[in-house]
Amino acid sequence: xxxxxxxERGTVLAEDQLAQMSxxxxxxxxxxxxxxxxxxxxxxKNPEFRVQFQDMCATxxxxxxxxxxxxxxEMLGVGDFYYELGVxxxxxxxALKHRNGGLITLEELHQQxxxxxxxxxxxxxxxxxxxxxxxxxxxxxxxxxxPVGGTYLIQSVPAxxxxxxTVVLQLAEKKGFVTVSEIRSSLKWETERAKQVLxxxxxxxxxxxxxxxxxEAQYWLPALFTELYSQEIxxxxxxxxxx
Amino acid sequence: xxDCGVLLLSTHRLIWRDQKNHECCIxxxxxxxxxxxxxxxxxxxxxxxxxxxxxAPPNKEPGPFQSSKYSYIKLSFKEHGQIEFxxxxxxxITQRRWENMPTGQTxxxxxxxxxxxxxxxxxxxxxxxxxxxxxxxxKNISEAFEDLSKLMEKAKEMVELSKSIANKIKEKQGDITExxxxxxxxxxxxxxxxxxxxxETYGSGTQYHMQLAKQLAGILQTPLEERGGIxxxxxxxxxxxxxxxxxxxxxxxxxxxxxxxxxxxxPLRLRIFDSGVMVIELQSHNEEEMVASALETxxxxxxxxxxxxxxxxxxxxxxxxxxxxxxxxxxxLCRDDSVEGLRFYPNLFLTQS
Numbered sequence: 001x002x003x004x005x006x007x008e009r010g011t012v013l014a015e016d017q018l019a020q021m022s023x024x025x026x027x028x029x030x031x032x033x034x035x036x037x038x039x040x041x042x043x044x045k046n047p048e049f050r051v052q053f054q055d056m057c058a059t060x061x062x063x064x065x066x067x068x069x070x071x072x073x074e075m076l077g078v079g080d081f082y083y084e085l086g087v088x089x090x091x092x093x094x095a096l097k098h099r100n101g102g103l104i105t106l107e108e109l110h111q112q113x114x115x116x117x118x119x120x121x122x123x124x125x126x127x128x129x130x131x132x133x134x135x136x137x138x139x140x141x142x143x144x145x146x147p148v149g150g151t152y153l154i155q156s157v158p159a160x161x162x163x164x165x166t167v168v169l170q171l172a173e174k175k176g177f178v179t180v181s182e183i184r185s186s187l188k189w190e191t192e193r194a195k196q197v198l199x200x201x202x203x204x205x206x207x208x209x210x211x212x213x214x215x216e217a218q219y220w221l222p223a224l225f226t227e228l229y230s231q232e233i234x235x236x237x238x239x240x241x242x243x
Numbered sequence: 244x245x246d247c248g249v250l251l252l253s254t255h256r257l258i259w260r261d262q263k264n265h266e267c268c269i270x271x272x273x274x275x276x277x278x279x280x281x282x283x284x285x286x287x288x289x290x291x292x293x294x295x296x297x298x299a300p301p302n303k304e305p306g307p308f309q310s311s312k313y314s315y316i317k318l319s320f321k322e323h324g325q326i327e328f329x330x331x332x333x334x335x336i337t338q339r340r341w342e343n344m345p346t347g348q349t350x351x352x353x354x355x356x357x358x359x360x361x362x363x364x365x366x367x368x369x370x371x372x373x374x375x376x377x378x379x380x381x382k383n384i385s386e387a388f389e390d391l392s393k394l395m396e397k398a399k400e401m402v403e404l405s406k407s408i409a410n411k412i413k414e415k416q417g418d419i420t421e422x423x424x425x426x427x428x429x430x431x432x433x434x435x436x437x438x439x440x441x442x443e444t445y446g447s448g449t450q451y452h453m454q455l456a457k458q459l460a461g462i463l464q465t466p467l468e469e470r471g472g473i474x475x476x477x478x479x480x481x482x483x484x485x486x487x488x489x490x491x492x493x494x495x496x497x498x499x500x501x502x503x504x505x506x507x508x509x510p511l512r513l514r515i516f517d518s519g520v521m522v523i524e525l526q527s528h529n530e531e532e533m534v535a536s537a538l539e540t541x542x543x544x545x546x547x548x549x550x551x552x553x554x555x556x557x558x559x560x561x562x563x564x565x566x567x568x569x570x571x572x573x574x575x576l577c578r579d580d581s582v583e584g585l586r587f588y589p590n591l592f593l594t595q596s
Contacts, residue, residue: 083491140521150333
């Protein structure tokens with residue numbers, strides 16, 4: 001009988017707390033509405049403020065982008081902003097995949113996304129892109145973020161890139177290409193290991209081979225060709241973006 | 244203690260200034276930096292940049308400490324800016340502009356040997372300008388930040404409460420009703436709090452995702468039929484959100500709803516390939532049967548890459564590749580993996596003895 005009483009008490013306690021949470025949730029919703037009525041524009045227009053907002057959410061353990069049904073998304077409109085950005089990122093990556101094998105610098109992605117959004121759209125920062133990409137990963141499409149030099153390469157295909165590949169990409173970032181000798185001297189690897197990594201990148205279409213280069217063969221990363229940056233996405237490529 | 248301030252980058256130096264006491268200012272020449280590395284943020288720790296330094300030259304001016312057993316300094320970004328700062332700092336270190344540009348202003352050092360502080364005249368002038376500019380544009384911002392901080396305090400209380408409830412649930416192990424669980428999960432969903440018990444973001448069982456799953460079954464029937472019965476989750480995400488225009492789905496919303504398709508006995512299902520690629524298929528779709536027709540196509544042509552197969556059949560390259568991989572897994576095709584690409588051939592080892 002005693003045990004049953006304890007159990008009953010336990011149930012009552014949880015019920016109380018749930019009721020309390022429900023009330024506090026309603027209050028919070030009101031606070032958020034008030035905040036939104038004053039500052040929703042600020043979030044829309046100001047990338048810096050968005051960063052502050054996101055960082056503060058992360059600090060307290062809240063993910064404002066987890067669901068479109070969440071309060072944050074519904075009332076501040078942050079959800080729509082990032083989810084739409086996700087669609088635009090996917091489209092750009094699909095359109096350019098045949099050029100770069102599914103690797104693109106954050107800079108180029110930024111430029112192309114801005115172009116696609118048009119002159120009158122809200123400003124989008126690189127931080128915004130990174131956050132949208134982190135959310136896209138859950139769709140199982142191979143989206144990944146690889147730090148290189150002072151920036152990032154964005155991967156958008158489910159190709160396996162391990163630490164070896166990443167390190168070679170970082171080495172190639174300086175000049176846009178890399179050779180076997182450079183890998184051997186910088187990373188102190190055996191030729192075989194270097195060749196395996198480079199061949200994998202070739203197979204994935206992320207690297208192109210220039211056997212005509214003076215000296216030894218050069219492995220170029222199309223993702224890093226700055227000359228290609230401002231090239232428009234052609235109509236054929238745009239069709240690819242919407243399969 | 245140097246734990247609350249602003250980090251400034253010039254072509255020649257890295258400068259830190261205390262947020263409250265503007266006269267407290269320390270700097271290190273960029274030429275002293277050997278290399279920098281990033282440390283990602285984690286639970287309870289902020290993102291950092293670690294700067295490894297050369298040994299101090301003999302004519303170095305006194306700094307905040309007499310000596311250190313470390314040859315590096317760590318810059319902790321408690322609020323934000325680590326990514327952008329790392330990028331800029333890398334650029335400056337790579338470009339080494341200090342070698343070409345003599346410093347235009349001489350630095351007056353008012354040394355207070357007790358506190359070890361240095362006041363640099365040039366910096367103060369720059370800061371004043373920044374301060375004025377900031378005041379103009381930031382009046383609105385500071386109000387917004389204040390309001391944001393207050394809001395976050397309240398949100399934090401919600402997080403604490405949810406943790407406490409979750410602990411109670413864990414302790415009781417099944418004495419909580421299903422109705423209460425559903426309510427709790429929907430509260431977590433509204434606030435964007437990950438389920439503290441299961442750690443997944445409401446993987447199953449919220450009303451919202453059940454409704455969404457049913458909606459998706461309706462919306463996707465025709466598109467799926469038009470695309471041969473199968474679509475990648477990425478395609479679905481784009482299709483659904485473009486159609487919606489507003490009140491878009493988050494990627495997690497979509498995944499969580501799709502996970503419920505099968506248990507709700509809807510005519511679609513979620514399938515995950517070995518590669519991690521996620522697709523939605525019509526229940527009536529049988530990928531293994533499609534493999535048989537893929538084999539025919541490949542045999543007719545002798546051999547095909549995923550790109551070629553995709554063009555022939557009118558599929559996305561992603562799904563074409565998955566089909567060929569599945570055919571290979573089932574033993575019908577074998578691969579020729581060279582630098583020219585991945586090409587599939589009918590598996591003659593199987594058909595011819």
